[in-house]
Amino acid sequence: MILRHSLTMAVLAMSCAPALAGPPSFVDRRDALPVSHVYDGGWEHFVGGGVAVFDCNDDGFPELFAAGGENPARLFLNATTAAGGDLRFTEGEVPALTGVTGAYPLDLDSDGLLDLAVLRAGPNVFLKGQGDCRFTDATADWGLVSGDRWSTAFSATWEPGADWPTLAVGNYVDRDDPEGPFGACDDSMLYRPVGRGYGPDAPLSPGYCTLSILFSDWFRRGRADLWLSNDRHYYLRGGQEQMYRPEEGRFLDAGDGWEDVSIWGMGIAARDLTGDGRPEVMLTSMGDQLLQFATSEGYRRAPYATGATAHRPFTGDDGRPSTGWHAAFGDVDNDGLSDIFIAKGNVDQMPDLAMRDPNNLLMGQPDGTFAETAGLAGIATTDRSRGAALADLNRDGLADLVVINRRAPMELWQNTTEGAGNWVAVDLQHEGANTRAVGAWVELRDASGIRTQEVTVGGGHAGGSAVPLHFGLGTADSAEVRVTWPDGTVTDWRTVQVNGTVTVRR
Secondary structure, eight states: OHHHHHHHHHHHHTOOSOOOSSOOOEEEOGGGSSSOOBBBOSGGGSSOOOEEEEOSSSSSSOEEEEOOBTSOOEEEEEOOOSTTOOOOEEEOOOOOOOSEEEEEEEOTTOSSSOEEEEEEBSSOEEEEEEETTEEEEOTTTTTOOOOSOBEEEEEEEOOTTOSSOEEEEEEOBOTTOTTOSTTOBOOEEEEOBOSSSBOOOEEESSOOOEEEEEEEOTTOSSSOEEEEEEBHHHHOSSOOOEEEETTTTEEOOGGGTOOOOOOBOOEEEEEOOSSSSSOEEEEEOBSOOEEEEEETTEEEEOOGGGSOOOOSOSSSSOOSOOBEEEEEEEOTTOSSSOEEEEEEOOSSSOTTSOSSOOOEEEEEOTTSOEEEOHHHHTOOOOSEEEEEEEEOSSSSSSOEEEEEEETSBOEEEEEOOTTOOEEEEEEEEOSSSOTTOTTOEEEEEETTEEEEEEOOEEOBTTBOEEOOEEEEEETOOOEEEEEEOTTSOBOOOEEEOSSEEEEEEO
């Protein structure tokens, strides 16, 4: 009880931003997509179904790369004509790829152009950005040819002094194991750079059927560790969530303060909620969604009263437990409080779990709790959702929503929340290696205090974003920003213009 009380009070201390009028509101814009896109397929596509959000033509309007499973993956080019305008997309050209489970954008070769790590049930593909949303297959050139695995997760970090990132690929069930699928979890893989490419992969063993991974400086020690969220449906017993320390080549254990947690791990999202500079973590699962707070003793579960468990459908007559997939933090109404979106949906026909399982929008409250508002916002759809993204797609300062569904059309929602607060987006540019400053921390200071976000690649469920970091300000009309670059160098505080994007260059 003492731990729960202290965690709640830590959140309350950061919750002084004033509430703003008007509930969150979204308009269905699926008609803005050029085609109806569906993530489909057999049991290898029960999981996956991610979307990558990134600007590949430098016009400030992010594109979408959507996994298709047995259908072709698609690139949707953002054709919105003006900031704040109605969303509109056209279809772009990418190498023809099926079997795609997800994708993550990053500037892997540090040429200033975003590339795509494309995960597949089959050999993964790494697409090199050529500019103007054109891509070529650089998998072999970069030494990243992989075996015929079932990849479902990805993350990347630049280790100290490295020109190329260290890559982690999360693999699920070993499809070739004759004793499988139960108890047949595959090892995930770590790729370290050699010259202008990569050497042989190194297994992260034991593998416990990983569905989401994220490099983050979880302990603010100046080095990233890798969180692996694992699906106990297949590892059955003896498995757990894992934290891997790359420079030591080992998983953390109880001696490091790492708590054994066994869940149906499917997605990871990270955000500092308490103001101590360390990220909290949201883990999706069957049944309870697990929000954990960073403490001096390690990561500990949030009290149920926090309102982030989202363990059953909040509407309708299906009272069976929920199945969570993608989780994303954002500030939907720009009130300065973090909100959480969770994509939900039955794996396929699992009878003990809800079939009509609406997605969640948990809005941060001034008392540090979260309140369900997906029904009010109009986004409580009940298809089998998988990957998703919260991102400002039309440059109006409001986070729009993309949802990938299994065996149902992809969703696109334009944020039309009335009375939303002020905001600042921060775009980092880094000279030389690591052009997007992955591993940097951005602090924003306004009248309500200091909020912190980290630039990362990974997490979610099979998809991620490479867009400016977004901060809601509430009624604050001025703000300052400070950056801790990946090597630990800290900038001075600088005043920034509100209601726009500020670029900070190293």
